[in-house]
Amino acid sequence: METFSYRRQKVYDPVLRIIHAWNGLSILFLMATVWLSELFGQGVGEKTLWQMHIYLGYALVVGVVARLTWGIAGPRHARFSDMWHPAAWWNAVRHLNLQAAPRFGHNTLASGVYLLVYLLLAVMAVTGLGLAAVEHSMGPFNVWFGDMAWLKEVFEEPHEAIYNLLIAFVLVHIAALVWHERHDRTPLAQAMVSGYQYQLDSTKGDEHA
Template sequence: MTQATPVKVFDPLLRLTHWWIVLSIVSLIATSQLAELFEDGGGDTVFWQWHIVSGYALAAGLTVRVLWGLIGPVSARWKDLWHPSAWAGLASLRWPRARRGHDAMASLAFIGFYLIVALMVATGLGLAATEFQTGPLNALFGGMRQLEDLFKEPHEAGFTLILLFIGLHLGALAFHHWRGERVAQAMVTGRQYLDQDGEISHG
């Protein structure tokens, strides 16, 4: 068996941003569901307020991630997520071994995820303005309930896609574990276990 070497790959800010976004999304899901649960009793207002605050937290996390992808270390850069040759292999069912940094195949899903998060933030700010007369877009759309569907429908579609991504992400971690690849701890410790070829080692 090839000796695995733990190598520091993901920097602290990247890992912090990862978990900041995760917790923001968990809070957004929880507050939206609680708001709908208590809607009939009129107790949904406080949950929607926390939902909006969680949305601001998500927007802040996304902003940091975008900027860090431009100026951060190699493993945080957007080019570490760009692997079109690996994506082309999907058509022929070729699945490359996990590599140092972001997984070449998973990176396509990550790029899609960040685009969906950007959509959620933009439409969420629109809904905050049209429904609750608050937020940075309030001066433009405040109280314009006729625009509510313009923001609500893509926001709800994005919510469904976020749930699908979470399922896909957890499934991928389970898949790597099944293959004997130690990747689940990478966003906690920042370390990946690499073989002599720089690929994720099978435990």
């Protein structure tokens, strides 16, 4: 039976992993409240779900602020500077090559997508707070926008567009994890639980930790 030798390194710190889990669960539960609300007509059930949606939105705002802060003040692999690789992105586009060189930390090419997602989450948080104020008279923006019903479309269109993009990102992100684990024969998904990343050695031998 063929065996493989791995190198491993502690890459993701506990704070980053907690923020990642917090934001991931917030996004999934936010999506769930939207899907479930469509099963209800106008009534108590729908109102309750939208109230939950707003509070989950607050949780996501906290998570986004925490990630932005940790992306500046956190350790090396948590920082946005460690995810900034414009030369690699340009080379990938110019040569139509999406195969990133192995490295410990965020994937060089995927990190560009992650940075874009953080930007979209920040916009979604702002537009969500705006909708909470305009439609439900809730949240910190209620003082400024609570009586401006005409702002609903201004906030709603980008909010819904980003929502659809995030659904696509979640599906592609999970599919990419599964594909890379099988193609590269390295455990990726566990990195945000254990903090360790593994790389396959070029030489074969017994697997070691």
